[in-house]
Amino acid sequence: MIELHNLTVGYGTKAILSDINQVLKAGQLVCLLGANGVGKSTILRTLAGFQPPLWGEVLIDGRNLSSLTLAERSKAVSVVLTERVEVPYMKVVDLVGMGRSPYTGFFGKLSEEDKDIVSEAIEMVGISSLAERTIDTLSDGERQKALLAKALAQQTPIILLDEPTAFLDFHAKVSTLRLMLRLAHETNKTIFLSTHDVEMAIQLSDELWIVQEKNISTGTTASLTESGILERFLKGEGISFDDKELTLKIR
């Protein structure tokens, strides 16, 4: 569970989002929605500890993120980022094995137990048949699943993903999101991701965070529909939102 208390995020003296008080519960898939530039990545980077909060605090299972050492943080939060991972000769098992780094010894050699955890993680995301393939031969969707398996192998209660469905084809987007929803429920982890795939997010998440006009509104799709926040967020020229069917119509 992550608790955000009076959190202000931004760079230097420039606050992008202020005074956030929210909770991310364990065992839930939460999707962060918002237009480009509203601060989605900034929130994720702050929660991952890549940049300090400008004000307020982030509590991870009751412990203040800022007080954790780098080693403790690596066992609390894992990430999947937007930057492309391209390493020649790196196999899927090697990539997922990197997730064991916080637990391995000085030279990073994997123990038998580590190897079991790695193959279990690969199995959970359903790419066991690709385990020995090098990552440059994978499709974008398969690579995203391999990175998710890396995050699982890191055995953190929290997984943050920055636009994991970008660049994927339609079927890969759906299967990645469904996979994460299932994983959140099965493993009781908090999975928090940013995405632009609004129509999928409203159908395949436990909770939504909508960032607009420097404000964050949270809730289930149903509650956000009821309060009209979702419609206000989705409305645009040529777009209408069917709040019964939870679908978008474009004219």
Added chain:
Amino acid sequence: MKDKYKLKLLAVLMVLLSIANVLWGSLDIPIKDVWQILCGNEIEGHPAWSIIVLQGRVPQMLTALLTGTALGTCGLLLQTAFRNPLAGPSILGIDSGANLGVAIVLLLLGGTASIGSLTIGGHLLVVVAAMVGALTIMALLMLLSRLLRSQVMLLITGVIISYVTGSVIQLLNYSATEQGVHSFVIWGMGNFASVGIERLPIFCTLSCIGLLLALLLIKPLDALLLGDRYAENLGIRIGRVRQMLLLVTGLLTATTTAFCGPISFIGLAVPHLARLTLGTSYHRMLMPATMLIGANLALACNLLSTLPRDGSIIPISVITPLIGAPVVLHVILKNKAS
């Protein structure tokens, strides 16, 4: 297990090449006499042979071995640190920095420098100057690597650094004495023989320190393959690792460049040969393989340099591009294909 077998094979090859380097030189000495000399016996009528073998060939073999190991390791560290398959000590201009340091000493100062009452001269000064030059360029690159995310820009920066140091060296040539220019040209040809028996201990010590420090970086290097952010998230102290990388590559490039002159392409080509041989990205396997292949390549080059067999040698810097350039071309074409 197959990879460990390959590493053992490379180690055996290294031993064989080392022996070959002692047995064959630019002067013909019968193999059984070389053996006698190594056993501590003098050869009747040829007192000079003992000196050639013990004070010439043996230190030269060790120098080639360590230089190849050091340059290959440098290349691997740089390729991982900048996540660029074309990074290497010569491409990024780090050895030009060392060059410039050496040029200032040999051309401008005439080989000696005084700080107060302390006068240092000769090879020690050359090493210090090369180190200062290499570390300066390395620090500059590290600084820029944060600003310039693009790898193309980083390579262009390296090229520009090489041009700038090149022009400064040319300028220094004008004002230098004839002897200074001569010693700089000779040094610039690259030579594994220039270390010699008396400077071997300091050369070995400096290279071995650098190589041992490099081994300490194996785990962080693996994580760095995924990028800084991923590495940090895996618990790696990026800042400290970058400082160590700066120190190790600076030390290794400076040591080899100062003692043996600029030796291009080995640093760039060897890590690729290691990856091709093992087919892995793990530094735990890749680094030993790089060290062994680097040693083997340098030993082979040293053997080739004695080919004229009339007492003269081919400069090392003439041979290494002939071996290195095809490897680089292969890498570029392979990257283009994917």
